[in-house]
Amino acid sequence: MVNIKDLAKHLNISIGTVSRALNNRPDVNKDTRKKVLQAAADLGYVANQSGRSLRQGTTNAIGFLINTSDANEANSDNFFMGVIDGLQSALAKKHLDLVVLPCSSDEDPEDYLKRMVARRLVDGMIISATHTIDKRITLLVKNKVPFVALGQSDTGSNHPWIDLDFEGVAQVSIDRFVSRGHSRIAIALSHSDLNLGRLFLNSYKASLKRHGIAFDPKLVLKGATNDQGGYEVASQLLEMADRPTAILLVHELMAQGLYRRLAEDDLQAGRDLSIIGFRNSAQARMFSPSLTSFKLSLQDLGVALAEKLLTSMGTIESSEEQIGKIWPMQLVEGESDALIINSNR
Amino acid sequence: MVNIKDLAKHLNISIGTVSRALNNRPDVNKDTRKKVLQAAADLGYVANQSGRSLRQGTTNAIGFLINTSDANEANSDNFFMGVIDGLQSALAKKHLDLVVLPCSSDEDPEDYLKRMVARRLVDGMIISATHTIDKRITLLVKNKVPFVALGQSDTGSNHPWIDLDFEGVAQVSIDRFVSRGHSRIAIALSHSDLNLGRLFLNSYKASLKRHGIAFDPKLVLKGATNDQGGYEVASQLLEMADRPTAILLVHELMAQGLYRRLAEDDLQAGRDLSIIGFRNSAQARMFSPSLTSFKLSLQDLGVALAEKLLTSMGTIESSEEQIGKIWPMQLVEGESDALIINSNR
DNA sequence: CTGGTTACCGTAAACGTTTGTGATAAGATG
DNA sequence: CATCTTATCACAAACGTTTACGGTAACCAG
Numbered sequence: 001m002v003n004i005k006d007l008a009k010h011l012n013i014s015i016g017t018v019s020r021a022l023n024n025r026p027d028v029n030k031d032t033r034k035k036v037l038q039a040a041a042d043l044g045y046v047a048n049q050s051g052r053s054l055r056q057g058t059t060n061a062i063g064f065l066i067n068t069s070d071a072n073e074a075n076s077d078n079f080f081m082g083v084i085d086g087l088q089s090a091l092a093k094k095h096l097d098l099v100v101l102p103c104s105s106d107e108d109p110e111d112y113l114k115r116m117v118a119r120r121l122v123d124g125m126i127i128s129a130t131h132t133i134d135k136r137i138t139l140l141v142k143n144k145v146p147f148v149a150l151g152q153s154d155t156g157s158n159h160p161w162i163d164l165d166f167e168g169v170a171q172v173s174i175d176r177f178v179s180r181g182h183s184r185i186a187i188a189l190s191h192s193d194l195n196l197g198r199l200f201l202n203s204y205k206a207s208l209k210r211h212g213i214a215f216d217p218k219l220v221l222k223g224a225t226n227d228q229g230g231y232e233v234a235s236q237l238l239e240m241a242d243r244p245t246a247i248l249l250v251h252e253l254m255a256q257g258l259y260r261r262l263a264e265d266d267l268q269a270g271r272d273l274s275i276i277g278f279r280n281s282a283q284a285r286m287f288s289p290s291l292t293s294f295k296l297s298l299q300d301l302g303v304a305l306a307e308k309l310l311t312s313m314g315t316i317e318s319s320e321e322q323i324g325k326i327w328p329m330q331l332v333e334g335e336s337d338a339l340i341i342n343s344n345r
Numbered sequence: 346m347v348n349i350k351d352l353a354k355h356l357n358i359s360i361g362t363v364s365r366a367l368n369n370r371p372d373v374n375k376d377t378r379k380k381v382l383q384a385a386a387d388l389g390y391v392a393n394q395s396g397r398s399l400r401q402g403t404t405n406a407i408g409f410l411i412n413t414s415d416a417n418e419a420n421s422d423n424f425f426m427g428v429i430d431g432l433q434s435a436l437a438k439k440h441l442d443l444v445v446l447p448c449s450s451d452e453d454p455e456d457y458l459k460r461m462v463a464r465r466l467v468d469g470m471i472i473s474a475t476h477t478i479d480k481r482i483t484l485l486v487k488n489k490v491p492f493v494a495l496g497q498s499d500t501g502s503n504h505p506w507i508d509l510d511f512e513g514v515a516q517v518s519i520d521r522f523v524s525r526g527h528s529r530i531a532i533a534l535s536h537s538d539l540n541l542g543r544l545f546l547n548s549y550k551a552s553l554k555r556h557g558i559a560f561d562p563k564l565v566l567k568g569a570t571n572d573q574g575g576y577e578v579a580s581q582l583l584e585m586a587d588r589p590t591a592i593l594l595v596h597e598l599m600a601q602g603l604y605r606r607l608a609e610d611d612l613q614a615g616r617d618l619s620i621i622g623f624r625n626s627a628q629a630r631m632f633s634p635s636l637t638s639f640k641l642s643l644q645d646l647g648v649a650l651a652e653k654l655l656t657s658m659g660t661i662e663s664s665e666e667q668i669g670k671i672w673p674m675q676l677v678e679g680e681s682d683a684l685i686i687n688s689n690r
Numbered sequence: 691c692t693g694g695t696t697a698c699c700g701t702a703a704a705c706g707t708t709t710g711t712g713a714t715a716a717g718a719t720g
Numbered sequence: 721c722a723t724c725t726t727a728t729c730a731c732a733a734a735c736g737t738t739t740a741c742g743g744t745a746a747c748c749a750g
Binding site for chain 4: 004016
Binding site: 348349350360361364365368370392393394395396397398399400401 | 705706707708709
């Protein structure tokens with residue numbers, strides 16, 4: 001591998017000049033710079049990252065921290081892959097590279113993060129799937145590692161974050177149900193303590209209250225975020241005495257199982273039960289009857305995360321004042337919530 | 346951040362001794378080693394990776410190269426996440442860390458790899474979704490970067506690789522179909538030039554020949570590897586004059602659309618058409634009627650990849666002679682291939 | 691012609707490690 | 721006691737960069 005010394009020797013100039021030429025420093029002659037760039041291309045020279053990092057104390061890389069268990073369950077359907085795609089292409093424009101740091105399911109996420117921070121192989125981080133109290137945030141703040149969180153948290157630090165508009169989704173969904181005459185409205189959550197569930201539930205309650213509908217704890221159903229969970233949630237729902245007429249699925253991976261359970265009783269989404277799902281995923285996009293849901297651009301989200309991080313690192317300037325941002329979701333109208341309840345039935 | 350110099354000063358010994366103590370070198374007193382380790386823990390010292398890399402020329406990290414576009418389409422369903430999980434936990438045992446290097450959809454994979462190689466931030470690589478002719482392999486061989494490929498290739502270098510047993514899957518499937526009386530057997534492929542499709546098709550042809558069944562090009566259907574593609578493949582199939590009675594889905598993400606299209610004609614998998622899918626995915630696991638398919642442990646595959654790479658790097662020893670390995674798949678019997686054709690219909 | 695500015699470039703230090711070489715003292719051997 | 725081995729450590733070089741500093745020549749103004 002050719003290093004800067006080889007390059008300098010080849011050109012008969014000092015390595016300092018070579019470095020300045022390559023890094024677009026001002027005090028270097030236009031001709032020599034051209035020669036240097038040419039020679040670098042000819043010899044295939046690329047700066048050694050270790051040397052550069054050591055000297056500059058910076059790595060030109062951003063880390064995206066994910067738990068493979070999160071990726072396998074709660075956020076299935078290649079949620080992360082879309083975000084990664086956006087992140088990578090936004091960072092590349094600033095000559096930064098993205099490295100994904102995956103915490104395997106048999107390791108403690110905090111220990112893992114500690115090791116990654118110590119390694120100093122990234123200049124900043126993106127963490128995902130935040131918990132209501134998230135120790136990783138405390139750790140990053142303490143170690144002064146710039147980061148942005150995908151997901152809100154109550155850990156009590158004012159770091160930059162972006163979160164999906166769970167509250168808006170819940171509100172729009174409830175409004176939509178109510179406007180079609182529903183009053184017994186269920187919500188299906190997962191068992192995890194991700195912050196997402198809390199936000200959904202709060203907004204669900206608030207929306208009901210706004211419409212003068214009493215909150216009934218029995219209408220809060222919990223299940224695994226997969227087909228099986230959906231089947232079980234549907235079973236619970238169908239066995240209830242005063243059966244709900246509508247349900248909001250916080251994890252629409254449950255939808256398939258729900259449809260399946262309904263079919264067993266010759267019931268159909270949109271005719272016998274109104275369903276709104278979250279988040280318009282590739283698999284769920286083809287339901288029949290089609291699922292009313294909320295979608296977002298994962299790529300754009302990734303780009304926004306990258307920009308927020310770079311802003312907080314001072315790499316790019318932004319007029320944005322807000323440290324946090326709610327990411328809007330678009331309603332995708334389907335047939336699964338077509339059921340209209342007659343008020344005088 | 347505390348560095349080795351601080352640590353040495355704090356202990357009143359030289360940095361060389363500190364380094365040797367930390368790295369388990371022989372020539373250091375037992376007591377001083379204990380003191381060093383204690384002090385390192387107290388002060389929270391962790392070796393700076395840049396300094397170490399620069400000196401040793403090694404990074405203690407392994408890179409997993411993926412194309413986000415592959416991850417989003419052909420290999421959906423968190424295929425990669427499972428493999429990553431296995432990789433990470435196997436590498437961690439050797440004190441190596443995994444970094445995932447995602448090539449975004451708007452960048453050329455070869456340029457991306459070139460940059461990553463030049464960055465020298467990993468000691469070895471795992472590449473995935475190989476093509477029949479894969480320039481990345483040429484590049485890695487030329488740059489002497491140790492690597493293992495997930496997927497075979499005809500690029501013509503004898504590098505270590507692991508590939509799923511596509512040929513076995515096709516053979517078992519065809520045998521199964523034939524033993525149940527089928528002779529018009531279709532196969533559904535994707536449009537891409539991934540090596541997987543080629544292997545499947547070859548084995549499909551060979552298996553038919555073995556059973557004395559003539560190969561009919563019309564029975565090779567192609568579609569997108571998603572619900573939509575499955576729907577279209579099913580439509581083609583149903584319109585055929587001499588309609589096949591069985592079909593092998595190379596990408597079972599097509600299954601949902603296929604079932605949907607069948608239902609439109611009041612047809613059912615297992616009763617009117619035999620279906621075998623590949624690869625038992627989370628989403629496809631809950632079909633009704635249940636889908637006969639082939640499964641594998643993604644985690645174990647990740648572990649095997651890691652071990653093969655480390656063997657080729659000389660990090661671990663292995664009695665294994667083979668440079669390549671076919672990864673076996675287990676048949677998961679379902680109801681979708683229950684149809685038995687009467688030979689004298 | 692002199693003094694000062696400018697443009698360009700070479701020199702060397704620094705980043706944090708690891709490791710080869712040699713030094714010192716203690717112990718072993720004769 | 722003299723010499724040889726051994727254990728333990730200090731010293732310093734090296735990895736490949738970037739960058740502050742100083743130096744040289746050219747140029748310009750007076």
